[in-house]
Amino acid sequence: MIKIVKLLFGTAMAAALLAGPAAAETTTMRFSVWIPMTHPVHTDIYVPWAQNVEKATEGRVKIEFVSALGAPPAHFDLVKNGVADVAMPVHDYTPNRFTLTKLFELPFMSDNAIAPSLAAWHTQQKFFAKANEHAGVHLLALWTHGPAHIYMVGKPVAKLADVKNAKMRVAGGMSDIVAKDLGMTPFFAPASGAYDALSKGVADGILFPAESVPSFKLDKIIRYGTMIPGGLYESSHYMIMNEAKYKALSAKDRAAIDSVSGEALAKLAGTVWDKINTRGTEIMKTSGVQISTADTAFVADLHKLLDPIEGEWVKEAAKKGVDGKAALAYFKAEIKKVNASMK
Numbered sequence: 001m002i003k004i005v006k007l008l009f010g011t012a013m014a015a016a017l018l019a020g021p022a023a024a025e026t027t028t029m030r031f032s033v034w035i036p037m038t039h040p041v042h043t044d045i046y047v048p049w050a051q052n053v054e055k056a057t058e059g060r061v062k063i064e065f066v067s068a069l070g071a072p073p074a075h076f077d078l079v080k081n082g083v084a085d086v087a088m089p090v091h092d093y094t095p096n097r098f099t100l101t102k103l104f105e106l107p108f109m110s111d112n113a114i115a116p117s118l119a120a121w122h123t124q125q126k127f128f129a130k131a132n133e134h135a136g137v138h139l140l141a142l143w144t145h146g147p148a149h150i151y152m153v154g155k156p157v158a159k160l161a162d163v164k165n166a167k168m169r170v171a172g173g174m175s176d177i178v179a180k181d182l183g184m185t186p187f188f189a190p191a192s193g194a195y196d197a198l199s200k201g202v203a204d205g206i207l208f209p210a211e212s213v214p215s216f217k218l219d220k221i222i223r224y225g226t227m228i229p230g231g232l233y234e235s236s237h238y239m240i241m242n243e244a245k246y247k248a249l250s251a252k253d254r255a256a257i258d259s260v261s262g263e264a265l266a267k268l269a270g271t272v273w274d275k276i277n278t279r280g281t282e283i284m285k286t287s288g289v290q291i292s293t294a295d296t297a298f299v300a301d302l303h304k305l306l307d308p309i310e311g312e313w314v315k316e317a318a319k320k321g322v323d324g325k326a327a328l329a330y331f332k333a334e335i336k337k338v339n340a341s342m343k
Contacts, residue, residue, distance in 0.1 A: 061257065079242050089238060090236070092175060095172050099319070100127075103331055105234055121142060141263075145235045146209040146273045147209060151213055153224075159301070168186055179207065182302070198218060198222070207233070
């Protein structure tokens with residue numbers, strides 16, 4: 001009997017010793033989430049990515065979602081300084097930090113999100129990586145949210161005069177540039193602050209992708225939507241990880257995380273955005289939002305005012321040592337390639 005007890009005790013101790021190091025090797029990354037955790041970007045992009053990370057690393061790396069550890073524009077620095085391990089900031093929220101990624105947000109690029117999302121990642125890797133605008137963090141992936149359109153509380157928009165001096169909520173960056181060039185009065189607020197801005201009359205309307213109107217509960221406030229072919233811009237989002245935390249992982253786990261990030265994550269995000277933008281339009285129609293598409297004359301007027309933005313970006317890119325014309329041509333060609341592959 002004593003021998004049996006000793007044997008069982010020894011077996012248990014051996015199992016504990018074996019289990020101990022394995023447990024110690026598990027790294028938990030805190031992902032600071034500044035959007036509602038019920039938002040489809042969280043449930044359909046963040047969560048599947050986190051599951052893919054855990055699976056790819058065989059459970060050695062896990063993602064823990066926590067409520068926002070700071071304001072939306074602060075998330076780059078939160079990750080850089082180690083307050084959060086992972087986050088998804090928006091390039092437009094800190095426009096002075098990023099120049100090259102404005103390419104992904106230029107007007108009239110695409111009627112969907114999947115093509116510019118994949119094109120953006122390819123262009124980032126081919127042309128922008130050396131400029132390292134995301135210095136201080138590990139860039140996991142980037143993508144766009146799909147075409148932004150014009151949504152108004154009080155009146156429809158069918159021509160430029162209809163938006164002259166209108167107070168428009170913008171995200172900063174490209175949306176701010178577009179609003180000013182169209183004669184609007186831009187009002188900055190993160191997406192999470194859009195409801196207050198519109199419900200309190202601080203803003204007359206908003207430049208947003210279709211999904212975001214119902215997701216931020218604006219479909220009961222917004223009464224009119226004007227869809228712009230190609231979109232007025234496509235906001236660029238990116239996912240980052242604390243550099244020290246990333247480098248502390250084994251080479252195997254870093255490779256595993258990168259394998260489910262990068263192009264794979266850009267494709268996932270673009271696909272999800274297209275799905276939820278379609279659903280967003282359907283919800284708005286059900287809510288009584290009157291939706292129309294800009295006519296040929298209106299679109300022509302928009303192009304006259306906004307097309308010069310491309311040339312301005314090319315000049316800015318040159319200051320970063322990047323051939324802007326080549327990058328722009330490549331980005332457009334990649335969008336066409338992805339769209340052609342889906343036909």
